[in-house]
Amino acid sequence: MTDLLGPVHRESAESSLRRRFEGRLVGPDDPAYDEVRAVWNGMHERRPSLVARCSNAADVGAALRYAAATGRAVTVRGGGHNVAGTAVADGAVMIDLSLMRGVDVDPGARIARAQGGCLLRDLDAATLAHGLACPAGVVSHTGLGGLALGGGYGWLGRKWGLTCDHLLAAEVVLADGTVVEATEEEHPELLWGLRGGGGNLGIVTRFTLRLRPVGPVSYRTGVFPLSEAAAALADYRAFAEAQGPDLHAVGALKHAGRQDWIPAELRGAPALFLTAAWFGAEELGPARTAPLFARAAPGATASRVMSYAQLQALGDHGEPHGNRYFTKSCYLTGLSAGPVGQLIGSAREMPSPRSSVDFEYLRGAICDVPDADSAFPRRDAPYICTVSAQWTDPAEDAANAAWSRRGVERLADWQFGGAYVNYLQDEKPGKVAEVYGAARYERLAAVKRRYDPDNVLAGNQNIPPAAHPHA
Ligand SMILES: Cc1cc2nc3c(=O)[nH]c(=O)nc-3n(C[C@H](O)[C@H](O)[C@H](O)COP(=O)(O)OP(=O)(O)OC[C@H]3O[C@@H](n4cnc5c(N)ncnc54)[C@H](O)[C@@H]3O)c2cc1C
Incomplete structure (x- = not known):
């Protein structure tokens, strides 16, 4: 990407990020850089400009603002398992959620609150202590984030449905860095879109999930x-x-x-x-x-x-x-x-x-x-x-x-x-629209226009924002 900013502006954006960031910032000169930029699929050997290893929603917001101030593209890493390698891109700011893997379980209400960087094994370990599980994928080192936002097929799908069918609410950092809670009452259209629309609409820092009883x-x-x-x-x-x-x-x-x-x-x-x-x-x-x-x-x-x-x-x-x-x-x-x-x-x-x-x-x-x-x-x-x-x-x-x-x-x-x-991997143009079908795709594009009008979150199976109706 061409760097349109002068060095002074970039330095002040970076020092402002470093002042408020509670996680860890890893640049190309850091000894940890090669380890943290790697994703599951070894085909995607890419070099982000910065890996922002976030520890909370405020860090995610700060990283988004830094990317906007420096004109950098953004990618989001959950478990890093996407076969197309959408979590990493050359020159982009990688918003890495992999330090955010906490899970709280309310066994009485059969609900788990899982941070956005959880792996499936993190969620299972916390819920199975209570004989409960959220239906999810079949390999335990897969990320909950990408899997749940895209759907989530797994062993329990025929019995209980998809992972996204168990999403009751989500704490979401929007593309402009603000934090909202999407529920059936607040931002219901956003919640609808998070159930299958992929990482297009915001960065989920906490998933609230319905749990089911599981036995042997x-x-x-x-x-x-x-x-x-x-x-x-x-x-x-x-x-x-x-x-x-x-x-x-x-x-x-x-x-x-x-x-x-x-x-x-x-x-x-x-x-x-x-x-x-x-x-x-x-x-x-x-x-x-x-x-x-x-x-x-x-x-x-x-x-x-x-x-x-x-x-x-x-x-x-x-x-x-x-x-x-x-x-x-x-x-x-x-x-x-x-x-x-x-x-x-x-x-x-x-x-x-x-x-x-x-x-x-x-x-x-x-x-x-x-x-x-x-x-x-x-x-x-x-x-x-x-x-x-x-x-x-x-x-x-x-x-x-x-x-x-x-x-x-x-x-x-x-x-x-x-x-x-x-x-999806290596598809012809128009494939994402084909995946959703015309009506769903248009509705998702309208939600995208409301929550990410500038398509900041484009490092995914992208649904560009719909044109404004009065444009
Ligand atoms: C070995 C393996 C087994 C799999 N098994 C299954 C399976 O059984 N069932 C199934 O349905 N799928 C399965 N998958 C596919 C899996 O659902 C996708 O690869 C998914 O993208 C993985 O999510 P991740 O967080 O690990 O990916 P990442 O590569 O980290 O992220 C992929 C994209 O998801 C988005 N994203 C991730 N986390 C967040 C977040 N918290 N907020 C916003 N956006 C986010 C971003 O757009 C990102 O680009 C499997 C994949 C692998 C590699």
């Missing part, structure tokens, strides 16, 4: 050789679509690992994994999860009862920080033989053994929430599919991105339309 989870998984995958996926479809909200079933095509329960002949080759998790009465778990594996012959299955915290951490080791990632995603109308053949085709062509093709049947409580209650679009999408490449060598970037892109393109005939905003 009955978990059963099985691995099939690719030769059995088409038959097993026909069974998966029949099984998943017949279940009530207490059961969530997911599938993945990926290379089989070396765990004890996986047969030696399947290890190291692409295989199909199916998993059923039962959230109802524990004694019913075995009978409810077993039918997923009753017809097509799996190479092996494994089952156990685990805590919800264990379930939430199961995926943690598979997607480590710093590797290179490229993900494309789409919703599917169904899982007939046509898309199944394409998914298996992608598995056969996987250029990297760490990659995966993941899919799950959604519906359940996600569809019970009235469509008008949130900015989140396409609640009725039956299936979501992600084609996720993971590798380490930059020389393999092009091959992996091409595989992921092609993995979704080949599903074109069965796509439901739209996409999940939190999985």
